[in-house]
Amino acid sequence: MLATAIIEISLLVYTLYKYGTKSIGRLVALMLLLLAIFQIAEYNICGGLGLNSQFWSRIGFMVIALLPPLGIHLSMMIAKKDIKWFRYTAYLSGLIWVAIFGLSDRAFSGYSCGGNYMIFQVGENFGNAYMIYYYFWLFAAIGLSIWFMIRATKSQMKSLLLLIIGYLLFIVPTSLVNGINPTTIEGLPSILCGFAVFYALVITFGILPNELKSKKRTKKKLTK
Numbered sequence: 701m702l703a704t705a706i707i708e709i710s711l712l713v714y715t716l717y718k719y720g721t722k723s724i725g726r727l728v729a730l731m732l733l734l735l736a737i738f739q740i741a742e743y744n745i746c747g748g749l750g751l752n753s754q755f756w757s758r759i760g761f762m763v764i765a766l767l768p769p770l771g772i773h774l775s776m777m778i779a780k781k782d783i784k785w786f787r788y789t790a791y792l793s794g795l796i797w798v799a800i801f802g803l804s805d806r807a808f809s810g811y812s813c814g815g816n817y818m819i820f821q822v823g824e825n826f827g828n829a830y831m832i833y834y835y836f837w838l839f840a841a842i843g844l845s846i847w848f849m850i851r852a853t854k855s856q857m858k859s860l861l862l863l864i865i866g867y868l869l870f871i872v873p874t875s876l877v878n879g880i881n882p883t884t885i886e887g888l889p890s891i892l893c894g895f896a897v898f899y900a901l902v903i904t905f906g907i908l909p910n911e912l913k914s915k916k917r918t919k920k921k922l923t924k
Contacts, residue, residue, distance in 0.1 A: 701746065704897050705739035708732050711904045719908050724777050728903050731770050734763040735900060738893050758801050764893060765797035765830075768837030771867070774903075775841050778859045778911065779848035786844075790837055797833060800826065834892075842867050855914035859907045866902035870895035 712732040719725025741760030745753045769790035776782050801807050807826060845860040852860060873895045 701739045701743040705736050708736035711900055724911055737763045761801040762798045766794045769794040771841040775845045859910050862902055862906040866899040869898040
């Protein structure tokens with residue numbers, strides 16, 4: 701957990717340094733920050749600094765609740781197409797879950813440190829609804845990216861394809877782990893965010909450089 705947090709913080713610093721002046725760079729930096737905070741929250745739940753576990757459970761779930769809407773936003777930013785009602789709906793649903801995890805006394809019924817991942821026991825009636833919310837927007841981002849690729853430029857197509865690959869790099873391994881050992885379903889958020897470090901690497905070293913090159917090519921064409 702701590703090692704993953706260090707990697708994500710390093711990616712965050714690198715992104716801000718190299719792409720901090722770009723809108724897409726700041727969006728990616730926010731995603732990396734939220735991923736790092738979740739890993740720090742897990743570390744503290746496992747007794748890393750002896751801090752309040754319930755507090756960090758809330759923080760962890762609040763930050764990752766915003767990741768799916770940010771993925772939707774990133775896809776639109778790459779394609780340079782803003783479907784406002786869809787983006788606003790994604791963010792609104794994310795904020796509702798942030799409020800639930802931050803304010804509800806029934807949000808969690810327990811948690812424990814499983815060594816390789818955290819086991820979260822989300823409160824009754826919340827767990828299934830949250831997983832539906834999370835997976836809906838993850839697959840919506842993949843579907844949206846595929847749809848954008850139909851009329852995308854070559855550069856946009858490459859970035860969108862990388863985005864899809866990034867999603868699959870943490871969805872597929874997590875699904876395999878849960879399929880092999882169904883008991884790991886209680887650790888689903890933790891396992892997803894653990895594999896999400898590959899998603900972070902793809903965005904940082906794949907999508908952002910491609911987007912920067914695309915803007916440079918566009919500027920050259922305009923000057924000609």
